[in-house]
Amino acid sequence: MKKVSTIIVKDMSRLGRNYLMVGQYVEIEFPKHNVRFIAISDNVDSAKGMNDLLPIHNLMNEWYSRDISKKVRTMIRQKGNSGQSIASKLPYGYYNTPEDKQTWLIDESAANVVRRIFDLYLNQSFGMYQ
Structure with missing residues (x-):
């Protein structure tokens, strides 16, 4: 066929x-x-x-x-x-301004989530999949 x-x-x-x-x-x-x-x-x-x-x-x-x-x-x-970003997308919790795409700024609303995830992992023995 x-x-x-x-x-x-x-x-x-x-x-x-x-x-x-x-x-x-x-x-x-x-x-x-x-x-x-x-x-x-x-x-x-x-x-x-x-x-x-x-x-x-x-x-x-x-x-x-x-x-x-x-x-x-x-x-x-x-x-x-040279220290420039090679990422195509910024990691969660960061943003950049239209004026300077190379400077990463902390997104404070997302930063609390990131800090909580790190705390759970480092201090409360939560594994990566939990």
Whole structure:
């Protein structure tokens, strides 16, 4: 029973970043199962024939994703080393002002709850799950 007849992606990088695996699917697996593959912005349609430069394009996608990943990790490490927050959301009990997103201020209404939780844990032998 055939379950998939066509796979449509925005571009080749959406199928995968590993150029060997993308090539395996696009050039071997999809044709073996008569699955049409379309990558819209890369102008790829297996029904019209495959571009000979497709493997090189896939390799460039993999290199690009590795490069971006390294840059993001470096930026996060630099922010952390300089004392800036790397959290995407502030912990419960803190807030920041629109003027300065890097300065954390204590939310006094939530602070009482946080203090109570710490007291229960440290002084009254309540475990983490209690």
